[in-house]
Amino acid sequence: xxxxxxxxxxxxxxxxxxxxxxxxxxxxxxxxxxxxxxxxxxxxxxxxxxxxxxxxxxxxxxxxxxxxxxxxxxxxxxxxxxxxxxxxxxxxxxxxxxxxxxxxxxxxxxxxxxxxxxxxxxxxxxxxxxxxxxxxxxxxxxxxxxxxxxxxxxxxxxxxxxxxxxxxxxxxxxxxxxxxxxxxxxxxxxxxxxxxxxxxxxxxxxxxxxxxxxxxxxxxxxxxxxxxxxxxxxxxxxxxxxxxxxxxxxxxxxxxxxxxxxxxxxxxxxxxxxxxxxxxxxxxxxxxxxxxxxxxxxxxxxxxxxxxxxxxxxxxxxxxxxxxxxxxxxxxxxxxxxxxxxxxxxxxxxxxxxxxxxxxxxxxxxxxxxx
Amino acid sequence: xxxxxxxxxxxxxxxxxxxxxxxxxxxxxxxxxxxxxxxxxxxxxxxxxxxxxxxxxxxxxxxxxxxxxxxxxxxxxxxxxxxxxxxxxxxxxxxxxxxxxxxxxxxxxxxxxxxxxxxxxxxxxxxxxxxxxxxxxxxxxxxxxxxxxxxxxxxxxxxxxxxxxxxxxxxxxxxxxxxxxxxxxxxxxxxxxxxxxxxxxxxxxxxxxxxxxxxxxxxxxxxxxxxxxxxxxxxxxxxxxxxxxxxxxxxxxxxxxxxxxxxxxxxxxxxxxxxxxxxxxxxxxxxxxxxxx
Numbered sequence: 178x179x180x181x182x183x184x185x186x187x188x189x190x191x192x193x194x195x196x197x198x199x200x201x202x203x204x205x206x207x208x209x210x211x212x213x214x215x216x217x218x219x220x221x222x223x224x225x226x227x228x229x230x231x232x233x234x235x236x237x238x239x240x241x242x243x244x245x246x247x248x249x250x251x252x253x254x255x256x257x258x259x260x261x262x263x264x265x266x267x268x269x270x271x272x273x274x275x276x277x278x279x280x281x282x283x284x285x286x287x288x289x290x291x292x293x294x295x296x297x298x299x300x301x302x303x304x305x306x307x308x309x310x311x312x313x314x315x316x317x318x319x320x321x322x323x324x325x326x327x328x329x330x331x332x333x334x335x336x337x338x339x340x341x342x343x344x345x346x347x348x349x350x351x352x353x354x355x356x357x358x359x360x361x362x363x364x365x366x367x368x369x370x371x372x373x374x375x376x377x378x379x380x381x382x383x384x385x386x387x388x389x390x391x392x393x394x395x396x397x398x399x400x401x402x403x404x405x406x407x408x409x410x411x412x413x414x415x416x417x418x419x420x421x422x423x424x425x426x427x428x429x430x431x432x433x434x435x436x437x438x439x440x441x442x443x444x445x446x447x448x449x450x451x452x453x454x455x456x457x458x459x460x461x462x463x464x465x466x467x468x469x470x471x472x473x474x475x476x477x478x479x480x481x482x483x484x485x486x487x488x489x490x491x492x493x494x495x496x497x498x499x500x501x502x503x504x505x506x507x508x509x510x511x512x513x514x515x516x517x518x519x520x521x522x523x524x525x526x527x528x529x530x531x532x533x534x535x536x537x538x539x540x541x542x543x544x545x546x547x548x
Numbered sequence: 549x550x551x552x553x554x555x556x557x558x559x560x561x562x563x564x565x566x567x568x569x570x571x572x573x574x575x576x577x578x579x580x581x582x583x584x585x586x587x588x589x590x591x592x593x594x595x596x597x598x599x600x601x602x603x604x605x606x607x608x609x610x611x612x613x614x615x616x617x618x619x620x621x622x623x624x625x626x627x628x629x630x631x632x633x634x635x636x637x638x639x640x641x642x643x644x645x646x647x648x649x650x651x652x653x654x655x656x657x658x659x660x661x662x663x664x665x666x667x668x669x670x671x672x673x674x675x676x677x678x679x680x681x682x683x684x685x686x687x688x689x690x691x692x693x694x695x696x697x698x699x700x701x702x703x704x705x706x707x708x709x710x711x712x713x714x715x716x717x718x719x720x721x722x723x724x725x726x727x728x729x730x731x732x733x734x735x736x737x738x739x740x741x742x743x744x745x746x747x748x749x750x751x752x753x754x755x756x757x758x759x760x761x762x763x764x765x766x767x768x769x770x771x772x773x774x775x776x777x778x779x780x781x782x783x784x785x786x787x788x789x790x791x792x793x794x795x796x797x798x799x800x801x802x803x804x805x806x807x808x809x810x811x812x813x814x815x816x817x818x819x820x821x822x823x824x825x826x827x828x829x830x831x832x833x834x835x836x837x838x839x840x841x
Contacts, residue, residue, distance in 0.1 A: 229734050250740030262731035266753035279740035
């Protein structure tokens, strides 16, 4: 029993089912991020929690109270919208207290609550302005203030940062994280931005096609994605996926691919599972994140198992803190993350290091990770 | 650079420009001629008009025709002037405009923010009201008004104009609210506002420009309507337009052109006023910057 229980919730429009038996239990104080590409059903799920969309089957419970059919205003939730949805005709102060007014809270209490929230978010000097006179970041704060003032059980955020410019987005991200740490509120947050998901959440639900593909901590999701979709969706640049042939050398399992000169490259698998041993002789997909494919000096010093091979550098992309190097392994363009001052240059051969501790394998047919 | 880029007009020489302005002024004068004739002739004694000086300025200035048109002129059989009919029109136009605007706003709100199955079909049907010629409904409308016991009353006229007006006002408000962010309505729902509270506190305060458009349109149409007024209100209950017609068309006695001119201006005055007063609030962009960052 969680604080917010999504219990086999389904959503259909007519005969079309857009959400399939979603089952998530959110603990009190958790920061759950729903992430996925557009049309994956994440916003629909959020709207179902908010009560803005009906639940076709299954249940949503908040504090063990069944919320199916309960009016949004009676669920003790607050929502921050993508567009902020500030009432244009009201001042910031009126925007913040509108919900309290509708719930019949007396004026002195409203004013006190408003003052507290304004102080917390540092928007005291804005209270008499209209939303039209505010900048994007200020509107964002007001929208959060409007949610906070209600002191709700669950906060719902619907892509709240996507209308901000890049720098402000990073700032507000930190702000939201701080707020969550200070207040310890339960938050469900929808985004299509995987970086936001990884940085903010205590747990992530990666969604695609109306299914929850994987539910887990950011580390789980990033290091051990359940399938190819999660592996490629999370992380930027995305995970390199190489078709490799499994083989054994004595009792060591290795994955074989080819360098761009056609020479075979054998990468010994780090502590292979029994399931993976079963793929001996077959072709599987090996996933290596760019930061596990590096120059030799840049390889993780704490890793106990690094394999090396030489290959030609195709493109280098200096990104300031790192240099991303494109190289062709086994007929697939891979991105390696090298040190910023690497001497790799296009057209030249360079030595690459693979941190095999971080390599993961997928069944090419089912696209699921081989555990 | 900035100066050069601001000048987007077509470059014309001084001569061409003078010519353009000359033509424009001539046309403006031409279009204002009727107003000039009406104004000038409404402030001169009848003898000066019948003497053939229609275009001339008055030799003797007088407000007598205005006073007569307003309070003593013969309308039909009573020498009441236009005054009682003016109030008839006001008591018809004010509730008809107010009700049709409010109902149109409510319809627009429901059709865009509380969608239901078949709402577009319903809207399409309502739009028909904009296309039905007045003449077609005269007889059925008379029957309905008779059944309701409203025949020949101002209330009956209000009903007729209300029914006809809803089509247009719904069209205006539906299109305006269609681009009104639905997230605002959702936010208000979560905040605990109900159907009417959302309408009253969130949508209506943002509906300034479209309300002005709707009011101007409805006011002009209803005030200027002659057909319904002549058909459904008779005698003392007739609106201004019908009374003006009765004043001008009287077949007995001398044609008092100066009084007729004054009466016609009186009849046109309220719509003019609405344009002048409301036009100032006819400002776009009251909603600008309220939502996206």
